Amino acid sequence: MATKINFYERYATEHMTIDMDEHGLYCEVCSETHESVNYTVRVDESGVVPVATSCNCASHKPCKHMRIVNIYYAKIYKSNIEKAEAKQEQEQEAAKAIQEAENIVKLSSVEKSANERMMSASLNGNQGFSILRR
Numbered sequence: 001m002a003t004k005i006n007f008y009e010r011y012a013t014e015h016m017t018i019d020m021d022e023h024g025l026y027c028e029v030c031s032e033t034h035e036s037v038n039y040t041v042r043v044d045e046s047g048v049v050p051v052a053t054s055c056n057c058a059s060h061k062p063c064k065h066m067r068i069v070n071i072y073y074a075k076i077y078k079s080n081i082e083k084a085e086a087k088q089e090q091e092q093e094a095a096k097a098i099q100e101a102e103n104i105v106k107l108s109s110v111e112k113s114a115n116e117r118m119m120s121a122s123l124n125g126n127q128g129f130s131i132l133r134r
Contacts, residue, residue, distance in 0.1 A: 008032045012068050025050065027072075029065040031057075041069045048084045049077040 017028040017038075025045050031037035042054045050073045052066035059065075074081070 009064070009068055009071075012065075013072050016068070016072065027052075027069045029055075029068055032064070039065045041065050043069060043073070048080050049073055 012029050012032075015030055019026060019028070023042065025043040027041045027043060028038040029041055031039060039055050039057045041052050043050045044053045052062070052069040055061065055063050055065045057063050057065055062070075
């Protein structure tokens with residue numbers, strides 16, 4: 001689903017400043033209502049895609065400034081998201097294949113032990129085929 005970006009969001013993205021300080025990565029996003037005001041959006045870059053974690057504006061969180069930063073990084077890291085999803089699918093398929101193989105091994109060991117018990121069982125007290133001996 002495509003996200004509709006209004007004029008302010010486009011303008012804020014184009015004029016966003018990205019930098020680092022002693023607290024880590026941050027983005028400066030301009031205010032929609034006050035021309036000379038910028039808001040600092042802190043970014044956590046420990047995951048597959050950097051994610052906005054906080055903003056110093058007074059709005060309810062997550063605010064539009066955080067949303068702008070998240071959309072910006074989602075576009076940049078789109079291939080990382082796709083690769084991570086593909087890797088996750090492969091890992092799930094591999095885990096499923098391992099589980100199926102373990103189930104097959106369990107079934108074969110159960111069948112083997114059943115066959116061993118059947119072969120070692122005595123036939124009516126080791127009498128053999130007594131019906132045919134008369």
